[in-house]
Amino acid sequence: MSSATKVVNEALEWSAEARFAVYYAPSRDSAWWRAGSEWLGGDVESGVPYTPPQPPTLVRAVSELTKAPRRYGWHGTLVAPFRLADGVTPLAVLDDARGWAQQQAPFNLPVEAATLGDFVALRPAASEGEAAMRELAASALRTLGGLRAKPSSADLARRLAAPLTERQRTLLIEWGYPYVFDEFRFHMTLSSSLEAADERAALVAWWHDRIAGLGPLVVDSAALFVEPAPGEPFVLWQRLPFQTGGVAQQ
Template sequence: MSSASEVVNPSFDWSVEARFALYYAPSRDSGWWQAGCEWLGGDVESGVSCTPPQPASLIRKVSELTTAPRRYGWHGTLVAPFRLADGVTPRGVLDDARGWALQQESFSLPVEAATLGDFVALRPVAPEGEAAMRELASGALRTLGGLRATPSAADQARRLAAPLTPRQRALLIEWGYPYVFDEFRFHMTLSSSLDVADERAALVAWWHARIAELGPLVVDSAALFVEPAPGEPFVLWQRLPFQAGRVGQS
């Protein structure tokens, strides 16, 4: 993996259709990074595969329950994936994202496992943590939003066909994604959509015990992820450390 001082890892062969995203990813040397990568079966920074744990309460293998989040890697979205506008380069994205990151302070984020709709995810325990992540994501979007390519008419129509509120439709048109600013809810996805309630409950219970061991997330950096070509797995391209700051409860 390239270091923070390098610009582009030349081993990445990105197409003109590559998408970039700004995510929260736990620090590489943290227990949270190891736990999440093991759960999803792979480290998208190193490219190393992992063997997921297998809770005794599950009939199906974890790998069968995590197909959707596995392609994106272990993360929580701050700025959703976007293609670059004409004239915007990966270097430009990196420079702007790094400048934003250096203005952020680190903080601690207590989390819990919960069912969100028909999938399981980590989410902030307290409203204060939710607000801190919303503020972080909103600032990042304002920084990077101008680098996003305008969606095609067909893509825009497809996205607008989804069941959205008027507010979400307006955000989608202006910012390319409906769940931003006041509609943003930070989460780290732990499963695909699961129809069986018992499976969702078993995952929540297993992660409840795991969270007790791992403690709060430390939000001390962000990371640029790249989808090299449509449909390919995302890779973690660059980590973006925040400035040195107090780490306290959010």
């Protein structure tokens, strides 16, 4: 079976309720992809399961602390999951996403582990990196925003019931998600919500040491992820390589 036929067949298998997302995911051959996939217990591109490492300072198993992010796979959101507008096909999304990616230039992104609210995540280590990821996400959203279905009344009501600022409410209504453009904060989630501050601190400390060995993230591609049907685990469907050339520093 050719790769093109495989792409078409996969798209035909998905539910009409499938959701699509543009995520940053480290290159499949990188140490960062292996490290994050191991941490979350599996590679969402190949389907290979992993046994997560176990920091000695943790009482609970890592698999218990990562249930929420595990369903989404190792990623950082650029365009949040969306359903397709009437008449839009998965292949149309793929074509537009590839065209967008080919206009992007690679760069390095130094990161740090931090507590964000009650969960732990990687985030850009400097304001320049934060700005670069915000610009990248905004560009992707503007390119693909016209392909998404408007949120249902129920979805919109559920999200509007959350504690949002007036700006976030406006963005939600216009773009289907409140944390876009100036409200966007790039991160790669490492844990579920954790009540215990000592667990969060232990994860931050462990990842601090890991980051020292892994170095910066190389942002040289994005990826289309798919939730095939509501509640199912996300899969990495297609990689979206950026234009070739040198990698700029951030």
